[in-house]
Amino acid sequence: MSGSDQIPVSIESSASCSGKPRDYGNARAVLGQIRHALERLIASGEETRIDLNAMPFGPGDLEHLTNCLGTGEVQASVEALGPTRIQETAIPGVWLVDYLNAENQRLTLHIEIANVPQILCPQPQDLALAIDRLDARLDGTPAPNTPPLSS
Amino acid sequence: MAARETPDKTLGESLRDIGLSRRGFLKFCAATASMMALPPSMAPAIAAALEQARRPSVIWLSFQECTGCTESLTRSHSPSVEELIFDFISLDYHHTLQAAAGEAAEAARLQAMEANRGEYLVIVDGSIPGPDANPGFSTVAGHSNYDILMETVEHAAAVIAVGTCAAFGGLPQAKPNPTGAMSVMDLVKDKPVINVSGCPPIPMVITGVLAHYLTFGRLPELDAYHRPMAFYGQSIHDRCYRRPFYDKGLFADSFDDEGAKLGWCLYRLGCKGPTTFNACATMRWNAGTSWPIESGHPCLGCSEPSFWDGGGFYEPVSVPIGTSTTTLLEAAAVGAVAGAGIATVARKGKKDAVKTRQPVTIEELEQKL
Numbered sequence: 001m002s003g004s005d006q007i008p009v010s011i012e013s014s015a016s017c018s019g020k021p022r023d024y025g026n027a028r029a030v031l032g033q034i035r036h037a038l039e040r041l042i043a044s045g046e047e048t049r050i051d052l053n054a055m056p057f058g059p060g061d062l063e064h065l066t067n068c069l070g071t072g073e074v075q076a077s078v079e080a081l082g083p084t085r086i087q088e089t090a091i092p093g094v095w096l097v098d099y100l101n102a103e104n105q106r107l108t109l110h111i112e113i114a115n116v117p118q119i120l121c122p123q124p125q126d127l128a129l130a131i132d133r134l135d136a137r138l139d140g141t142p143a144p145n146t147p148p149l150s151s
Numbered sequence: 152m153a154a155r156e157t158p159d160k161t162l163g164e165s166l167r168d169i170g171l172s173r174r175g176f177l178k179f180c181a182a183t184a185s186m187m188a189l190p191p192s193m194a195p196a197i198a199a200a201l202e203q204a205r206r207p208s209v210i211w212l213s214f215q216e217c218t219g220c221t222e223s224l225t226r227s228h229s230p231s232v233e234e235l236i237f238d239f240i241s242l243d244y245h246h247t248l249q250a251a252a253g254e255a256a257e258a259a260r261l262q263a264m265e266a267n268r269g270e271y272l273v274i275v276d277g278s279i280p281g282p283d284a285n286p287g288f289s290t291v292a293g294h295s296n297y298d299i300l301m302e303t304v305e306h307a308a309a310v311i312a313v314g315t316c317a318a319f320g321g322l323p324q325a326k327p328n329p330t331g332a333m334s335v336m337d338l339v340k341d342k343p344v345i346n347v348s349g350c351p352p353i354p355m356v357i358t359g360v361l362a363h364y365l366t367f368g369r370l371p372e373l374d375a376y377h378r379p380m381a382f383y384g385q386s387i388h389d390r391c392y393r394r395p396f397y398d399k400g401l402f403a404d405s406f407d408d409e410g411a412k413l414g415w416c417l418y419r420l421g422c423k424g425p426t427t428f429n430a431c432a433t434m435r436w437n438a439g440t441s442w443p444i445e446s447g448h449p450c451l452g453c454s455e456p457s458f459w460d461g462g463g464f465y466e467p468v469s470v471p472i473g474t475s476t477t478t479l480l481e482a483a484a485v486g487a488v489a490g491a492g493i494a495t496v497a498r499k500g501k502k503d504a505v506k507t508r509q510p511v512t513i514e515e516l517e518q519k520l
Contacts, residue, residue, distance in 0.1 A: 049191035056391065056392050058393065059445060078174055099178055106438070108181060119178065123174060
């Protein structure tokens with residue numbers, strides 16, 4: 001016996017154990033920023049990216065933000081330097097872009113206010129090579145590292 | 152770890168060589184912007200700069216330290232320490248991480264200094280027994296920390312003092328400072344010195360400063376204590392998620408009262424957040440998991456000068472914030488002037504000695520501080 005059983009232990013329920021995420025009110029400011037960004041997207045097409053890693057969120061603030069934005073119809077994943085998970089929110093034009101490394105640790109988490117998240121679009125330098133790449137396939141000499149769609 | 156010249160390939164070329172796609176590069180730049188505490192809109196500028204960037208040679212010197220700063224660095228997850236060493240920098244000398252030992256290790260340092268003269272970065276962790284202190288308190292390969300530091304920084308592009316010991320003297324300099332410990336900026340006056348303070352610093356802040364140098368080829372904007380503004384520009388208090396409770400006058404008065412359980416402000420439990428400048432509130436620790444205040448403990452103020460001698464960790468900050476900051480700045484100015492005077496006098500006497508640096512002798516070891 002270590003004697004530790006002599007120490008009285010009482011179990012209390014507290015706000016942090018109630019199962020409901022705590023809200024420190026910091027998500028509201030970001031939601032306001034998203035609203036302004038949406039106005040700019042609609043009026044002029046200007047896109048906005050917000051780095052949620054740079055926000056002084058308390059426990060529960062991020063959950064409050066994502067709960068408020070909800071879940072939309074589109075999910076996408078990009079495999080480059082580890083996975084990147086893209087989730088449309090219930091607000092059209094507002095996307096959650098979660099950048100992860102190969103060990104599934106978060107590199108950064110962005111809110112993107114855009115028609116299509118930037119990482120899903122073909123990159124301009126790649127697009128410039130697209131016809132050459134297709135022509136090579138039409139000639140029957142596919143370039144290395146570009147597997148056919150069926151693979 | 153053989154010393155070598157700065158590689159000819161740019162970062163863009165190196166990443167393409169390992170098969171990184173342009174989407175992968177875009178992601179790399181988004182993560183790098185976040186690491187440097189820059190807005191995502193900077194990602195295209197970062198991409199253009201990184202495309203042309205070349206890895207700088209880095210020499211890491213460890214003096215009176217506990218290796219906590221290196222421990223912190225090895226827990227960096229974005230980039231990992233491996234990515235840092237292979238992609239961002241050419242780490243040519245580091246006691247703890249290098250495979251070489253003894254004379255081979257010291258030869259690597261000298262080779263890197265010669266091959267990258269005027270271009271290499273020196274990172275220092277730990278404080279240095281001053282030029283008037285007994286050199287035997289801390290030696291590397293039989294030579295005093297002071298001699299090694301002055302020899303190594305002579306042809307460096309810049310010096311990065313990592314951790315509060317190197318930046319401000321830290322724990323070794325705490326009263327009564329038995330080793331005569333001094334900070335890097337007390338001793339190095341003719342090179343740019345960047346202080347990355349913290350006990351230890353946040354790993355992402357160490358890598359962020361290196362990434363900034365790699366990306367833009369120059370040092371970041373610094374505050375009055377030579378700390379990068381991007382990470383040390385705002386107080387813990389101003390970025391704290393518990394700040395609204397301070398504004399409402401809601402405080403925890405003990406570690407187990409109702410206020411503590413409800414996550415109220417820890418000011419009365421000794422939180423030094425109002426007088427401490429660091430990025431813990433946003434960058435967090437352990438791969439972004441949490442940070443001291445989120446874990447329910449007040450900030451100790453570990454990134455500020457003389458935090459060990461700043462009164463009890465659990466005593467509330469008792470002076471108005473404005474006065475405190477001004478007093479600290481004035482104290483730093485006085486300290487910097489005194490340090491400059493000491494270093495100038497010391498340099499005169501030591502200049503010739505450094506040229507023909509000799510190991511510490513028995514007589515020197517026996518001298519009193």
